Amino acid sequence: MSTCIWYVSKYVAPPASGTVGGRGYSLMKELAKMGHKVVIITSDSNQLAAPPSLESDYLFQELDGIVLCWVRTMKYTVAKSVRRILSWLHFEWCLLWLPTSKLPNPDVVVVSSLSLLTIFNGFWWRFRYKCRLVFEIRDIWPLTLTEEGGFKTSNPFVWGLGVVERLGYKHADAIVGTMPNLGEHVRNVLGYPRPTHCIPMGVDESMLTADAVLPVEYEKLNFPKNKFIVAHVGSIGITNALETFLECAVAMQTNPHIHFLVVGDGDLREAYRTKYGHLVNLTFAPRVAKPIVQSVLYKCDLLYFSVHISKVWLYGQSLNKVIDYMMAGKPIVASYTGFPTMINEANCGSYVPAGDVTTLWKEIDRYAQMTEQERRLIGMRGKIWLLENRRYPKLAADYLDIMLGRTVPT
Numbered sequence: 547m548s549t550c551i552w553y554v555s556k557y558v559a560p561p562a563s564g565t566v567g568g569r570g571y572s573l574m575k576e577l578a579k580m581g582h583k584v585v586i587i588t589s590d591s592n593q594l595a596a597p598p599s600l601e602s603d604y605l606f607q608e609l610d611g612i613v614l615c616w617v618r619t620m621k622y623t624v625a626k627s628v629r630r631i632l633s634w635l636h637f638e639w640c641l642l643w644l645p646t647s648k649l650p651n652p653d654v655v656v657v658s659s660l661s662l663l664t665i666f667n668g669f670w671w672r673f674r675y676k677c678r679l680v681f682e683i684r685d686i687w688p689l690t691l692t693e694e695g696g697f698k699t700s701n702p703f704v705w706g707l708g709v710v711e712r713l714g715y716k717h718a719d720a721i722v723g724t725m726p727n728l729g730e731h732v733r734n735v736l737g738y739p740r741p742t743h744c745i746p747m748g749v750d751e752s753m754l755t756a757d758a759v760l761p762v763e764y765e766k767l768n769f770p771k772n773k774f775i776v777a778h779v780g781s782i783g784i785t786n787a788l789e790t791f792l793e794c795a796v797a798m799q800t801n802p803h804i805h806f807l808v809v810g811d812g813d814l815r816e817a818y819r820t821k822y823g824h825l826v827n828l829t830f831a832p833r834v835a836k837p838i839v840q841s842v843l844y845k846c847d848l849l850y851f852s853v854h855i856s857k858v859w860l861y862g863q864s865l866n867k868v869i870d871y872m873m874a875g876k877p878i879v880a881s882y883t884g885f886p887t888m889i890n891e892a893n894c895g896s897y898v899p900a901g902d903v904t905t906l907w908k909e910i911d912r913y914a915q916m917t918e919q920e921r922r923l924i925g926m927r928g929k930i931w932l933l934e935n936r937r938y939p940k941l942a943a944d945y946l947d948i949m950l951g952r953t954v955p956t
Contacts, residue, residue, distance in 0.1 A: 550583040550650045551949065554668070555658035555682075556619075556637050558588045559595035560609055561750075568866070569684075569724070569747050570658055576942035578611035583650050586612055587641070589619045591633050603640060606648060613649065617641065626695070631703070634661040641667045651675050654949040656722075657714075658682040662707055665714040672719075680949055681718035682745075686731060686858055687711065693856040694785065708735075715740060720948055725862035727885040743948045746864035746888075748938040749873065758837035760845065768831035769845055773805040774914045776879075777846040779839065780867050782812030787852040790881045792818060793903045794910065795828045804914055807831060809842055843874035847921060848913045852881035855900045859884025869936070872928035877921050879909050891935075894928025 551574070558570040571586065578584040590597040598605060600618040607614040620636045622629035641664070652675055657668040665681060672679040688707040691697040697704050715721060715732050721742045729742040769775065778791055788808065795806040804827065808818070811833040819830050834842055843849060849871040853859055862885040871878050872888070878895030881902070889895045898905040913921060947953040 548582055549653045549946070549950065550585070551577060552585045552587060552649075552652040552655045552671070553658065554587045554641070554655065554664055556589045556634065556661050556664070557592050557595075558586060558658065559592055559597065560614070568750065572748060572750060572938045573745070573942045573945055574612055575610045576938050577946060579939075580942070580946070582946070584612045585615065585649050585652070587615045587617065587644070589617045589633075589637050591619045591621050591637075603643075604645060615644070615649070617644075634663055637661065638663050638667060642670075652677045654678045654680060656680040656682055656949070657718075659684055659687060662687055662710045662714065665710060665718070669717065678719045678949060678951065679717075680720045680722055681714040683721070683723040683725075683728060686723075686725070686728075686861065689731070690858055693858050694854065711735060720951070722945070722948060723861075724864040725885075726864075726887055727861040731861045743953065744862075744864075745941055745945050745948070746936065747866055747869050748936045748941045749869060749932055751938070758835070758841060760834075760838055760841035764831070764834070765845065768807065768809075768829050770805050770829070774803055774848070775805050775807050775846045776848040776850055776910055776913075777807040777809060777843070778850045778852075779809040779842055779846075779870070780851070782808065782810050782815040782818065784814065785854070786812070786814075787854045787881065787900065788814070788818065790852055790901050790903055790906060791850055792822045792828070794906045795822065795825055797903055797907050798910070799825060799827055801827075801911070801914075804910065805829070807846065809833065839870055840874055843871065843876060846874075846876060847918075848910065849874065849876050849878045849895075850880070851878070853884070853900055855883050859900075861885055862887045864888070869932065872932045874925070875922070875929040876925040877913060878925075878928065879906070879913065881906055888932075889928070892928045892931035894924055894926075894931065 553570060553574050555570055560571055561568055574584045574586055590600050597616055600616055603618050605616040617637060617640045620633040622633050655668050655671045655677055657664045668679045688704045691704055692699055712735055715736055722745050723742060724746050726744045732742055733739045798804055806828045809831045822828055851867050868888055878889055880897050881900045882897050883900040896909060898909050
């Protein structure tokens with residue numbers, strides 16, 4: 547029997563429009579393939595995507611069997627700004643006047659953060675259409691604001707978002723998170739437990755057939771020969787906590803066999819280059835296009851990611867970076883203090899305490915002393931596990947059961 551699903555998020559877009567929102571779109575695409583009616587409602591004010599130019603308040607398209615509704619909203623250029631919040635409010639106002647006569651009536655509405663404010667429209671649609679309402683959390687707000695954004699819990703904006711969050715947790719028919727331990731956070735917020743589900747990031751099927759080759763000149767300039775290369779590949783910003791990695795490069799200067807590689811771009815790239823660029827065992831390489839990422843990762847021996855110490859990670863993570871790393875079939879070491887996820891399940895790498903340079907140094911050295919075959923076995927465990935557990939067709943089928951109330955939550 548066909549089900550009609552509305553997936554509503556201000557920041558979701560088709561892959562051709564950008565990388566943000568890839569998980570949500572991929573899940574909905576799979577549900578459409580199964581024969582279900584899928585509607586995605588999103589906005590044109592997504593900084594990391596390339597939405598179409600809207601000449602009116604709403605634009606309807608059909609793509610991949612999905613009805614895609616673009617909502618024209620206020621634009622902003624700075625993420626931490628009043629205009630961003632006003633853009634949230636504008637999106638909710640536009641949703642109130644959504645020309646729903648052009649859409650099939652929903653059996654399920656999924657409201658996906660950010661913005662949390664969409665839960666109010668979700669409540670209205672549930673009342674109007676007598677459908678189920680799913681509250682999906684991809685970023686835990688306002689906790690992220692207080693832990694990593696420098697906001698105080700007494701801030702009126704933080705307080706207000708906390709009220710919205712509690713309402714969503716209390717009254718939604720189902721709660722879904724990308725992080726596996728969201729239930730503990732929900733219990734902390736409400737003061738009592740509520741069932742939650744986890745639908746994490748998945749494997750994009752296009753990754754399985756990607757054949758883009760790393761340019762010879764790029765490899766020649768950035769990959770020293772006969773070295774054990776440990777690499778961070780991705781954004782270079784404050785949330786990436788790369789200080790531990792870079793200080794580890796400082797500490798390991800006397801080991802000529804190990805080379806540190808940072809691939810990517812971001813707000814802190816030039817500051818890091820100024821401070822650490824003199825190190826002979828460290829290379830800052832330019833970012834590469836998405837189709838080439840796997841070729842870069844394959845040239846490395848050990849892959850690294852890190853986070854700051856934060857309560858946010860007590861509830862787990864589901865990062866695109868980890869998906870990319872595991873698909874490369876390479877071992878992973880993470881400076882991560884929090885609820886373990888994926889890497890430990892697949893037994894394809896290890897965690898060290900966030901911010902602990904000494905322990906990281908020892909762990910990198912341990913991997914460097916392994917044979918190439920030993921490292922290959924560790925890395926391939928991650929790729930095999932990922933393909934068995936994180937393909938989007940499987941995740942979409944699991945999600946459908948949750949939407950329809952057929953799954954016993956954890």
